[in-house]
Amino acid sequence: MLTPMTPAPRKPSQKPSVGDKQDKGQDVQAMFASIAPSYDLLNRVLSFGVDIFWRKEAAALALAHDPKRVLDIATGTGDFALELKGRAPQIDLTASDFVPEMLAIAREKAAAKHLEITFEEGDALKLPYPDASFDAVTCTFGFRNFSDYAQGLAEMWRVLRPNGRAVILEFPPPARGLFGSLFRFYFRQILPRVGAVISGNTDAYTYLPESVLAFPEPERLAQLMRATGFRTRYKLLSFGIAAIHVGDKR
Ligand SMILES: C[S@@+](CC[C@H](N)C(=O)[O-])C[C@H]1O[C@@H](n2cnc3c(N)ncnc32)[C@H](O)[C@@H]1O
Known part of the structure; x- marks a missing residue:
């Protein structure tokens, strides 16, 4: 079993881990470097x-x-x-x-x-x-x-x-409630698929909903x-x- 003393090796373009402070910065850098060309289009x-x-x-x-x-x-x-x-x-x-x-x-x-x-x-x-x-x-x-x-x-x-x-x-x-549920569905099921097709990066657009759900x-x-x-x-x-x-x- 991996302990905090023996971190798993990371691929350069690995999706940022929302709970892993140590590696998050580097992973975020690698992720945005890879999606930079399609970032604006995807935002819209x-x-x-x-x-x-x-x-x-x-x-x-x-x-x-x-x-x-x-x-x-x-x-x-x-x-x-x-x-x-x-x-x-x-x-x-x-x-x-x-x-x-x-x-x-x-x-x-x-x-x-x-x-x-x-x-x-x-x-x-x-x-x-x-x-x-x-x-x-x-x-x-x-x-x-x-x-x-x-x-x-x-x-x-x-x-x-x-x-x-x-x-x-x-x-x-x-938020909770109907609109929140609809939005969660869009965020978890639709957004990662559209993001992956346009950016060619599967991880980046699964990280987005995960990071939002983990945000205060x-x-x-x-x-x-x-x-x-x-x-x-x-x-x-x-x-x-x-x-x-x-x-x-x-
Ligand atoms: C989702 S984009 C937002 C870009 C822009 N502010 C916008 O509104 O479209 C997040 C940006 O935050 C940058 N970023 C994340 N962590 C950072 C840090 N610790 N220092 C500097 N930039 C960081 C990323 O490189 C990326 O360009």
Whole structure:
């Protein structure tokens, strides 16, 4: 029998283990590197395009206090960074991710739209920025993939200035009831199959529902944010499929 002292060997593209902190970061990197070319298309198809509206709402909350310097972590292919910069061209926007293949696509998209965004490689759990250097820090659909949520929040807090704002857009676990059951069925049975066909990666789109089902309930994430020091509130979107958490550093 394998004990924690004798970890099983891992394939480079192995699906991230939602409960295995040690290897999750590396597996998440390998997974997003492999699905980068099909990530945007799959986002639109699998969310029926609704993710565009969720991002707009999260961007409005992130920009509500007129921030000057903004950091978008786990920016991926940059959709949220583009939304922020498109709405508020005056902001000084840095967008970071630890997967170069995702960042390469983000850079191309920003260049095509003539949006000036600084894209940088970086681990959200060990951000390469000094304390108190941003007025807002955002994270859309990236937080769930962190191997240590408390560390992710601590880093967001650290790089925020006093009165700064953190905004997290995520998929909470589906609620109970009829809609939640339907959504679980879609998530477990349909989404992995469509994802596998379009991306050619079977594991990535079984990881997605597993990671959502293992993610803390919105109230629990709010508690974690409060424990970090944030004043928080959250809003459920589309019958609770997505949630926006706002944390103010007061
Ligand atoms: C589902 S994508 C979300 C991308 C983008 N924010 C969006 O809204 O479409 C998750 C992204 O989080 C990144 N990520 C996960 N863990 C990370 C970490 N510890 N540091 C930096 N990026 C991370 C992945 O590389 C991936 O690009």
